[in-house]
Amino acid sequence: MTLSVALTHRFAGLALDVAFQAPVGLTVLFGRSGAGKTTVVNAVAGLLRPDAGRIQSGDRVLLDTAAGICLPPHRRRVGYVFQDARLFPHLTVRQNLLYGHWFAGGAGAADLGQIVEMLGIGSLLARRPAALSGGEKSRVALGRALLSNPGLLLLDEPLAALDDARKAEILPYLERLRDEVHLPILYVSHSMAEVARLATTVVMLDKGRVVATGPAAQILSDPATAPGLGLREAGAVLVARVAEHAQDGLTRLETGAGPLWLPHVAQPLGTALRLRILAQDVMLATQPPQAISALNILPARVADIRFGDGPGAMVSLQAGSERLLARITRRSAQTLGLAPGVPVFAVLKAVSVAQENIAPHAGTPG
Incomplete structure (x- = not known):
């Protein structure tokens, strides 16, 4: 209906x-x-x-x-x-x-x-x-x-x-x-x-x-x-599945963008989730980061870039089968030479995803 x-x-x-x-x-x-x-x-x-x-x-x-x-x-x-x-x-x-x-x-x-x-x-x-x-x-x-x-x-x-x-x-x-x-x-x-x-x-x-x-x-x-959504609130929603609860208190989620480690998610193994990742919490690199504290590094390609009236830029990324957003400065986008098709690495801190941004999902992750 x-x-x-x-x-x-x-x-x-x-x-x-x-x-x-x-x-x-x-x-x-x-x-x-x-x-x-x-x-x-x-x-x-x-x-x-x-x-x-x-x-x-x-x-x-x-x-x-x-x-x-x-x-x-x-x-x-x-x-x-x-x-x-x-x-x-x-x-x-x-x-x-x-x-x-x-x-x-x-x-x-x-x-x-x-x-x-x-x-x-x-x-x-x-x-x-x-x-x-x-x-x-x-x-x-x-x-x-x-x-x-x-x-x-x-x-x-x-x-x-x-x-x-x-x-x-x-x-x-x-x-x-x-x-x-x-x-x-x-x-x-x-x-x-x-x-x-x-x-x-x-x-x-x-x-x-x-x-x-x-x-x-x-x-x-x-x-x-x-x-229109609000730049501070802009972000992507991914479908994830609880794959592992590690002894150190982290949970591994499998997504179409790749694996993500987050602080313990109190859901049984196999549970499907909706995961909101804010654009302001995603950093970009054009080379694989080395000796970095962030646990989540996802290979991606730039799909689109939108420059605002101010110093900011919103970058849409194709990461596996998922789309991510990254909010960076215009200067950073120009320094990194970002353009559609350019390969990048999306870097996300495990603690960046708040618990209120993790919710059940009715379907099965693809």
């Missing part, structure tokens, strides 16, 4: 004109505040009727202004999770969840136990929202949305109101949602850390226009998109 969106809408300060497709998995709408992300999601939900457009979820047309079709929100089979959980304060967690089941006309009732287990909320069923943490409220809101028997899910910055500890608590559940629900999930965010960890597809918006769209690994490793 694929969600297809094409719409135009004008209002004060923004002329929205977007078209994209969101396949099964988690598609992140990414962009600065005011880019039009929430407007798009509200149009999909039926909370906003655009000036013109067509929205189709699988074989169901939700909106076609040319044909006079505009299904009301309650007929769109959309599960919507807002920044604030919007739980009913007078109902228990169980009753909030069953409201989703009631809203769906009884559909999906058999899934209650599965959803409670998937979201880890079994111990919360008798509580009321006032007794829940922010992360717990978010999980219950997700459960209620799932029990409404949706054809697609909309998540509008569901982590924005949470502190770092609560974000870390709920991220694994969002990953399970992405990997197990098998629905298109449209996820609004302006956090690169969330994009890198969760996204299977990225749609970048700027001033109401789509400036880039495609698989997450492709978009995040493209130097042309780095300014």
Whole structure:
């Protein structure tokens, strides 16, 4: 099932004109505040009727202004999770969840136990929202949305109101949602850390226009998109497999770019992971480095170089079957004679990859 969106809408300060497709998995709408992300999601939900457009979820047309079709929100089979959980304060967690089941006309009732287990909320069923943490409220809101028997899910910055500890608590559940629900999930965010960890597809918006769209690994490793993503946050996402836990506390990961040694990764051997490597943590050399403390030295070739307005340069590297990004200075690029096709060595410190940049991956590394 694929969600297809094409719409135009004008209002004060923004002329929205977007078209994209969101396949099964988690598609992140990414962009600065005011880019039009929430407007798009509200149009999909039926909370906003655009000036013109067509929205189709699988074989169901939700909106076609040319044909006079505009299904009301309650007929769109959309599960919507807002920044604030919007739980009913007078109902228990169980009753909030069953409201989703009631809203769906009884559909999906058999899934209650599965959803409670998937979201880890079994111990919360008798509580009321006032007794829940922010992360717990978010999980219950997700459960209620799932029990409404949706054809697609909309998540509008569901982590924005949470502190770092609560974000870390709920991220694994969002990953399970992405990997197990098998629905298109449209996820609004302006956090690169969330994009890198969760996204299977990225749609970048700027001033109401789509400036880039495609698989997450492709978009995040493209130097042309780095300014829009944020230079300090730019980096590539690799698929890895846990291959060895060494006695000295290091873990060896096998990737399409080559082996990588990182501080202990608390995952069983064979586990597939998503690994985010920031461009600013990658150094380049044109000769094999000698007598160096860095454990990770990957042979690569320069695929592309983008020079900014300032002294910086973003270098895209083809390392085996993977793409990496390196953020260096213009002077360094010129001194090294970098150009597309030039062989280099990408140098990465083992301690450069923070634990929050390592997450489960549903597929099998290639």
